[in-house]
Amino acid sequence: RKEVEQDPGPFNVPEGATVAFNCTYSNSASQSFFWYRQDCRKEPKLLMSVYSSGNEDGRFTAQLNRASQYISLLIRDSKLSDSATYLCVVNPRSSGNTPLVFGKGTRLSVIA
Amino acid sequence: NAGVTQTPKFQVLKTGQSMTLQCAQDMNHNSMYWYRQDPGMGLRLIYYSASEGTTDKGEVPNGYNVSRLNKREFSLRLESAAPSQTSVYFCASSTGYQETQYFGPGTRLLVL
Numbered sequence: 001r002k003e004v005e006q007d008p009g010p011f012n013v014p015e016g017a018t019v020a021f022n023c024t025y026s027n028s029a030s031q032s033f034f035w036y037r038q039d040c041r042k043e044p045k046l047l048m049s050v051y052s053s054g055n056e057d058g059r060f061t062a063q064l065n066r067a068s069q070y071i072s073l074l075i076r077d078s079k080l081s082d083s084a085t086y087l088c089v090v091n092p093r094s095s096g097n098t099p100l101v102f103g104k105g106t107r108l109s110v111i112a
Numbered sequence: 113n114a115g116v117t118q119t120p121k122f123q124v125l126k127t128g129q130s131m132t133l134q135c136a137q138d139m140n141h142n143s144m145y146w147y148r149q150d151p152g153m154g155l156r157l158i159y160y161s162a163s164e165g166t167t168d169k170g171e172v173p174n175g176y177n178v179s180r181l182n183k184r185e186f187s188l189r190l191e192s193a194a195p196s197q198t199s200v201y202f203c204a205s206s207t208g209y210q211e212t213q214y215f216g217p218g219t220r221l222l223v224l
Contacts, residue, residue, distance in 0.1 A: 008152075032210065043202055043215035044155070087155070091210045097162060099145060099170075099209050104154030 002026065004090050004103040012109045017078050021106045023088030024070045033071050034089040035062055038105065044087055047073075078110045113138050116216035118203050124222045125193045133188040133219050135203030143206045144186040145170075145213065146178060148199040155202065161186055162209065193223045 005024045013019045025033075033050040048055055050062040050071055061074040075082055088103040119134045137144065146158040157170030159178040167178050175197060177189045186205075190197060200220050204213040 034212065043217050045215070046212050049212065093210070097209050099143070099157060099160050100213060102155045104152075 003092065003101045004088055006088050006103040006106045008104060008106060010107040010109050012111060013078055015078055015080060015110055015112055017110075018074065018076045019078055019108065020072055020074045021086055021088075021108075022070050022072050023090075023103055023106075024068075025088075025090045025101075026069070027090070027092050028066075028069060029093045030069075030090050031093045032091040033062075033064060034100070035060075035071075035073050036087040036089055036102075038085045038087060040084075044102075047086070075108075078108075080110050080112060083108055083110045115139065116203055116205055116214055118201075118216035118219050120219060121217070122220045124224065125190075126224050127194060129193050130189065130191050131193065132190075133201055133203075133221075134185070135187065135216055136185045137203075137205040137214070138184065139205060139214065140183070141205035141207050141214075142183070143209055143211075144180065145204040145206075146176075146186065146188045147202045147204065148172065148197075149202060149218075150199050158188065158201075160209075193221075195223045197221065198223045 035047040036044040037047045038044040054063040059076045063072045085105040085107045087105045116137045145160045147155045156172045161167045161180040179187045202218045203216040206213045
């Protein structure tokens, strides 16, 4: 199993829809998780952190399932401006000091 | 605060030429990173640095060298550019390896 795996999409959804992405991770010792957003031809930016049982920020909800080793991102009432690639990021918490691991991303297109 | 800045924004090189990509951050972060991003490949870590004077290889270090000049600056050097190094290069920084990374706007490099 790869360290971080995401469905690449694309997910094409109409405005106002609810969409969810999943991300699986391989290291059961991982302790913290993030979702980043990357717009076309731009740098990745932090969307939200996911530390314990989940996190909510407006229309965005992130959930963590430690037993099954996955995190999810739920977007409610999708807007055209939500169109982007969403990157799942995991803190591997392995024995040495190692950086965060980025997934390849899931592409979302919200259509009018 | 400017955050993370990168120069140049765009560069075209001929095979065999050398160049240095510059990165600086003004957030007093300890850790800095260089990534490349190619279509369908996601972000791939080239080199990273925990602090001034220390550097470590990431997933794809071949063909690159780095210098952590001081706490603010982390440069990436291509000694003999190859077409396979055509990519978008992102620099990032964070307070520590396990913390949120902040990205620069990227350098688009084309090697002919």
